[in-house]
Every structure is written in structure tokens, then in C-alpha cells.
Amino acid sequence: MGAGHGHKLHFHGHSPVHRAPAHLKVLALLGFMLLVVAVPPGWWPAYAGFLLVLVAVVAVSHVPPAYLLRRMVVEVPFVVFAVLMPFLASGPRVEVLGVPVSEPGLAAAGALLAKGTLGVLASLTLAATTEPRHLLAGLERLRVPNLLVQIMGFMIRYLDVVTDEMGRMKVARESRGFRASHVWHWPVLARSSGALFIRSYERGERVHLAMLARGYTGTMPDTRPDTRSDRA
Incomplete structure (x- = not known):
């Protein structure tokens, strides 16, 4: 990460x-x-x-x-x-x-x-x-299932990406004169949230395919600093 x-x-x-x-x-x-x-x-x-x-x-x-x-x-x-x-x-x-x-x-x-x-x-x-x-390393040490730790790791890693995507969608709406100031604007926000979910899901699929293309077999490489120093 x-x-x-x-x-x-x-x-x-x-x-x-x-x-x-x-x-x-x-x-x-x-x-x-x-x-x-x-x-x-x-x-x-x-x-x-x-x-x-x-x-x-x-x-x-x-x-x-x-x-x-x-x-x-x-x-x-x-x-x-x-x-x-x-x-x-x-x-x-x-x-x-x-x-x-x-x-x-x-x-x-x-x-x-x-x-x-x-x-x-x-x-x-x-x-x-x-x-x-x-x-995440602490959760691994507590024997939390490796798949759950990986999911949490990716969630943390791409949280900023999704947040930036939300910001860009907001700028795009406001550049077209949209301001979410009334209840009847909620359907527009709901459609934006749906589009954001689809984009995030598609991004996750592309990331997974890229990982498989690079030899991912279900476990991530250990990149903890203490482990690297021990190996050195």
C-alpha cells in the first residue's frame, strides 16, 4: 500500500x-x-x-x-x-x-x-x-482472514480515489448551473451516487484483472518495513 x-x-x-x-x-x-x-x-x-x-x-x-x-x-x-x-x-x-x-x-x-x-x-x-x-499488519497478526484484510486495504487505498471522483462530479454539476438546494434536487444526487457506484465497481473489476495479469494468486506481497529489515 x-x-x-x-x-x-x-x-x-x-x-x-x-x-x-x-x-x-x-x-x-x-x-x-x-x-x-x-x-x-x-x-x-x-x-x-x-x-x-x-x-x-x-x-x-x-x-x-x-x-x-x-x-x-x-x-x-x-x-x-x-x-x-x-x-x-x-x-x-x-x-x-x-x-x-x-x-x-x-x-x-x-x-x-x-x-x-x-x-x-x-x-x-x-x-x-x-x-x-x-x-492492517496488526489485523494479520490477529489472524483475521487474509481476504478480509486485503479488502480493507483496497478500501483504504481507493477511498481517496472515490472521494476525488465525487469532487469532480460535483464540479461538473455546478459548472452546468446545478445547485442541490431543494428536496426536488435529490433525484439528481441519487443518480449521481448510482453513477459513482458503477464507476467504482468497474474500476475495481479493472484493478482485479490487472492484478491477475501480474500473477496475483490470492495473497499480497509482504511489504511491511519490519519484515524487509529482518530479511536484510
Whole structure:
């Protein structure tokens, strides 16, 4: 994998968290998430304790909090769903700011927000302190199926390619006077998304054929720096 791909989430640094082995960080994230998911709704001290642990890890990693907060926008769909839950759920009603809402729905929404925020923040911390190639090597060391690791590697490698393609399609639409400012413009965006999917699928087919033409047999060559130094 080229060194210039998939680094948009990574924050370059030399902290102890950056230097920790990738497979240990993956195991730590998995164990942390299992603990978070296992906490029953309403155990707010436990959620606060998990948050303090994450804050401590971020402080040790020297990753700027603003760097992580800007990328937590990915959580917005979960936030919207959690906000709607107290109004849509059934059960006993309580008043919040003069508005009657479902008490079980309110508890479930709070748990969803807490667990989702902790999970997103922990995942972003891992991504910010681990280069993609090291993360893939760590997954290989954890005996994740080789095919899945290859798929993730290609996904990271070509994410920037697909993003650039989206940008070019947006420029092409705007150069023709199109501005997505109303609901009735959504069909145009949907057709653009379909065209982007087809182009990405065709690109993947061409890449696979090129790999087969170069002798690909189901395994990628080992290009990890530590392996190369050992062989030298």
C-alpha cells in the first residue's frame, strides 16, 4: 500500500500511544467496546469512567481534541435517531422542558448517545494514532482472514480515489448551473451516487484483472518495513 493513501484520519505523532503495537490497540478497542456495550442503561458513573479513560488516552497521545471532535460528525445520524426515540417510543410518559416524552425511550436514547459517542471517540483515537498499513499488519497478526484484510486495504487505498471522483462530479454539476438546494434536487444526487457506484465497481473489476495479469494468486506481497529489515 502506498504511503500516501488513507492518512486523512491519522495524526502524525511519536507518543506512547502511537508507538504501541497495532494489534494490541485493536484488542484494547475491542475489549473497551465490549465493556461499554455490556453496561446497562442508566449506569451514568460507568459511562463517565469510560469517558475519563478515553480522555486520558487522548491526552497521552497528544492528538488535539479539536482534531477528533471535527471528525465525530459521523455520529450525527445516531444523534438524530436518539433525539427521536423519546417521542416515538411507548411506555410511561414524563415531562422534559414541558414536553411529554416516553420514559423508557428517554433512557434508551441516553444510553445510545453515551455508547455511540464512546465508540466513535475510541475508534477515532485508534485511527488517529495508527497508520493504516500498521493497522492492517496488526489485523494479520490477529489472524483475521487474509481476504478480509486485503479488502480493507483496497478500501483504504481507493477511498481517496472515490472521494476525488465525487469532487469532480460535483464540479461538473455546478459548472452546468446545478445547485442541490431543494428536496426536488435529490433525484439528481441519487443518480449521481448510482453513477459513482458503477464507476467504482468497474474500476475495481479493472484493478482485479490487472492484478491477475501480474500473477496475483490470492495473497499480497509482504511489504511491511519490519519484515524487509529482518530479511536484510
